[in-house]
Amino acid sequence: MKTTFRLYNRLHSSIFDLIDGNGETQQTKGLALVLSKCEVVLKAFFKLGSIKDKVGEIEWAIVDETLINAELTSTTSGKQFRADIVIRLYAGGKPYKMIMIEAKSLNKNTSVETASAQIENYLQPNTFKEFGAFNAENIYGFTLTKYPTYVAARQIGTIVWNDVIKLFYHMDKSKNELLNDYFQFITKINGAMYFYEKEVFSIPTADWSNEAINKFHVYECPNSGRYQIKQKPLYLTFRKSGGGEMEKLYKIEEIIILSFSKDYQTFLEDNRYSETTRQRVRNYVDYMQQNNNWGEVLPSDEKQVLVLSEQTIDLPHKPKPRLNNSFRAYYKLSDLLNWEKKILDQNPKEEA
The missing domain is CATH 3.40.1350 (Trna Endonuclease; Chain: A, domain 1)
Structure with missing residues (x-):
């Protein structure tokens, strides 16, 4: 029974x-x-x-x-x-x-x-x-x-x-x-909410940030306020300054919470992270200092450091929001992969 x-x-x-x-x-x-x-x-x-x-x-x-x-x-x-x-x-x-x-x-x-x-x-x-x-x-x-x-x-x-x-x-x-x-x-497999419930997280970026992403496959932002990635997405995409075109989808390999001024050197010696991951973060830090985005003293605030996969999905039709601004939002994967949708609704699925 x-x-x-x-x-x-x-x-x-x-x-x-x-x-x-x-x-x-x-x-x-x-x-x-x-x-x-x-x-x-x-x-x-x-x-x-x-x-x-x-x-x-x-x-x-x-x-x-x-x-x-x-x-x-x-x-x-x-x-x-x-x-x-x-x-x-x-x-x-x-x-x-x-x-x-x-x-x-x-x-x-x-x-x-x-x-x-x-x-x-x-x-x-x-x-x-x-x-x-x-x-x-x-x-x-x-x-x-x-x-x-x-x-x-x-x-x-x-x-x-x-x-x-x-x-x-x-x-x-x-x-x-x-x-x-x-x-x-x-x-919540049998319920209404899933652990990986979001599909694509869209982030506005400056030109220097896009360059770092393409070179080192690393993105970082403050671990506070509206910058936090609160729900883990399947993919990330970055909106270029100006029109907000999105050119690629990135998978997230690692999300590391790090205070660079206190923990950076110890992180570089931590073999729990692969040499590839540590080298990417090292290259990113060097880039930030050489381009005067950071000074000799590394940032003391807590950061979300996202190490991205080198395998990406191209978006050749370069979808963009109807009006680009500084919002960070989640989109449906199907919308971004739809070649007929080059202009996305200004009302994304959910703003972060």
């Missing part, structure tokens, strides 16, 4: 729809629940490269207890703190390893500096009495964010939501109903 649970009048529901809070809270609490109930998922989670590079290989044979908290709270000096996810591993009844995760919604970007500063504060002695039993060298903090970033601190790292989704996608969910329900919940 088949039995189906439905919350209210929804066609697809699961235990995760019962969690109080907004989408970000539900995603975080749901992840903690899955990790606590599914040992195979927990072990696979610790094998994610971003975690393993910091924490090292876990000797699961000696781990005899795991304690996972969602929204662990602490009050210190009259201030209340809340850690999104805390995972404590014990071996032989003694503290072994501990990681704390500050999670942000997979559907929006955020300031990594803010999240990292929050973690550093949480990892200070006496902020959480629960951490006191662990040796400082066995305590690690992670941001869980939409895009990868660079964090120089030895015991703080970054996990990317997309890596978690890919991990769960490749696991056998047919025999794990809880994992399957969570995967469906965070990707």
Whole structure:
């Protein structure tokens, strides 16, 4: 007999729809629940490269207890703190390893500096009495964010939501109903919103920026305000100054959140990024300085650095908006590939 649970009048529901809070809270609490109930998922989670590079290989044979908290709270000096996810591993009844995760919604970007500063504060002695039993060298903090970033601190790292989704996608969910329900919940495969819900993001660019894109396949912009790429598109296209013609579609290979003045040199030595990626960013920085767009002191504000694929799709009919201006907007892929649509409606699908 088949039995189906439905919350209210929804066609697809699961235990995760019962969690109080907004989408970000539900995603975080749901992840903690899955990790606590599914040992195979927990072990696979610790094998994610971003975690393993910091924490090292876990000797699961000696781990005899795991304690996972969602929204662990602490009050210190009259201030209340809340850690999104805390995972404590014990071996032989003694503290072994501990990681704390500050999670942000997979559907929006955020300031990594803010999240990292929050973690550093949480990892200070006496902020959480629960951490006191662990040796400082066995305590690690992670941001869980939409895009990868660079964090120089030895015991703080970054996990990317997309890596978690890919991990769960490749696991056998047919025999794990809880994992399957969570995967469906965070990707909304059975709902109205998709993780990759946007097709082409159109960005206005100056001549020097177009030159850099064509030469180095790198584009950067502030990681704040209207400049943020809030929903990951399938393709990017750039509107040239003047009429706003769009000549090519680019796939995004990497989105890196970087503060050049603080993290650039360390980024160049980070072998987690390919030599090709690092060389492209290096060439871009050299170009910006040689053309006096940047001075000797690199920018201190947080940037979104987009490394683009060298494989592009040409738009020989060069579509353009009816009136070009500084808007950043999403277009349908079918509209841009339609040779008969050389002039696009001024009202794009959604302005960023």
